Amino acid sequence: MVQFTQEQEMIRQTVNRICREKLAPKVGEVDRTCEFPWDIIQEFAGAGLRRMFFPVQYGGLGRDLVTNAMVVEEIAKFNTATAHTFCGIANSRNPLLLTGTEEQKRKYIPMLIRENGVTCLSITEPNAGSDVASMETRAVKDGDHYVLNGRKCFATNGSVALLYFIFAVSLPEEGAHGISCFLVEKGTPGLNAGRVEDKLGLRASNVAELTLEDVRVPAENLIGKEGEGFKICMVTLDKARLDAAAMGVGLAQGALDYAVAYAKSRVQFKQPVAQFQGMQFMFADMATHLEAARSLTYEAARRLEANDGSASMFCAMAKLFSSDMAMKLTVDAVQALGGYGVLRDHPVERIMRDAKILQIFDGTNQIQRLIIARGILR
Numbered sequence: 001m002v003q004f005t006q007e008q009e010m011i012r013q014t015v016n017r018i019c020r021e022k023l024a025p026k027v028g029e030v031d032r033t034c035e036f037p038w039d040i041i042q043e044f045a046g047a048g049l050r051r052m053f054f055p056v057q058y059g060g061l062g063r064d065l066v067t068n069a070m071v072v073e074e075i076a077k078f079n080t081a082t083a084h085t086f087c088g089i090a091n092s093r094n095p096l097l098l099t100g101t102e103e104q105k106r107k108y109i110p111m112l113i114r115e116n117g118v119t120c121l122s123i124t125e126p127n128a129g130s131d132v133a134s135m136e137t138r139a140v141k142d143g144d145h146y147v148l149n150g151r152k153c154f155a156t157n158g159s160v161a162l163l164y165f166i167f168a169v170s171l172p173e174e175g176a177h178g179i180s181c182f183l184v185e186k187g188t189p190g191l192n193a194g195r196v197e198d199k200l201g202l203r204a205s206n207v208a209e210l211t212l213e214d215v216r217v218p219a220e221n222l223i224g225k226e227g228e229g230f231k232i233c234m235v236t237l238d239k240a241r242l243d244a245a246a247m248g249v250g251l252a253q254g255a256l257d258y259a260v261a262y263a264k265s266r267v268q269f270k271q272p273v274a275q276f277q278g279m280q281f282m283f284a285d286m287a288t289h290l291e292a293a294r295s296l297t298y299e300a301a302r303r304l305e306a307n308d309g310s311a312s313m314f315c316a317m318a319k320l321f322s323s324d325m326a327m328k329l330t331v332d333a334v335q336a337l338g339g340y341g342v343l344r345d346h347p348v349e350r351i352m353r354d355a356k357i358l359q360i361f362d363g364t365n366q367i368q369r370l371i372i373a374r375g376i377l378r
């Protein structure tokens, strides 16, 4: 089981306090209006969370991935959309940090911290979802620039980001080895955010279409080497999957806590419904699967932090298990409230909608199974 250090526990309590006092009162409203509560990001920044996971030499506090998972879990207990956006803000494993040059890091990491900036990682296209290598967005070298053209979709933070990591094909004859990663600054002519998606869950997080029309990107903003985009995409997704796993654990804990409290106070047949064994067995299963997901999530965090050779497989396992657990647990949490479970007066229906998304983004759970099988069979 996970044992946090004294310092980690203090960080967890700070996150809990901010979320309880500032976020909890408005989670229902932001789900309805789809407006992200940006003031909460200011609160996080004030508590040092904004820069907590960036390396010290670029102005960060250099905390590890276990702490990162713990913070994401704690935010998701209150609101998964906020946890999701936080991951694009305190993203300690974005392409820039993983493979950027020293100049790129010195220029852009302090900028992200200073401006409270959000990043957007844009891989998916209308005709290239799970099959990333089939992307059609093109990057053509023109002197000391690349010119990008294409369409992206499902870009989290797509219309609010400060920095965009755009994946495009620059060597068309090389297949998956022809994809490159480009850092594009907000406001670059030709980069436009289109429709913001009206989603089932994570409704307050911003997910938009992007169009790229003759977007001129300085060659110095190529991240890694030309043709390394697919590799960069995969290592970046390891951390994204860890975040998704931590969100699953957090939202499931929130739903379980609520359902148990409700069942203790709801009286039928002259006793609290929590007294019925049928209900108790359901709660026992929920709690057991939740703890298993939590253990796997922190084990994946530990392995990724240590750059262990099995880390990718563990991140895929954690994402798969935690999101499937979160989906099942939240359906049961709704069940525990009976008819009241489907009303917006109670948070469990929102949490159930949020859980569904975790099974799809950052690679669907079918794709996670492919990654795990590849890890076992190699």
Ligand SMILES: Cc1cc2nc3c(=O)[nH]c(=O)nc-3n(C[C@H](O)[C@H](O)[C@H](O)COP(=O)(O)OP(=O)(O)OC[C@H]3O[C@@H](n4cnc5c(N)ncnc54)[C@H](O)[C@@H]3O)c2cc1C
Binding pocket: 120, 121, 122, 123, 124, 128, 129, 130, 131, 153, 154, 155, 156, 157, 199, 202, 207, 357, 360, 361, 362, 363, 364, 365, 366, 367
């Ligand atoms: C809320 C949200 C946020 C997102 N944020 C981002 C983001 O920030 N950046 C980004 O680039 N993308 C993002 N995505 C896109 C997400 O990663 C894709 O939706 C996902 O990878 C699946 O692609 P697709 O939707 O095109 O489904 P498809 O690839 O069309 O899949 C359709 C179905 O076929 C199954 N399938 C496909 N291939 C296989 C296979 N080989 N074996 C078995 N089954 C298979 C899938 O599992 C799925 O069930 C986001 C998506 C959502 C919903």
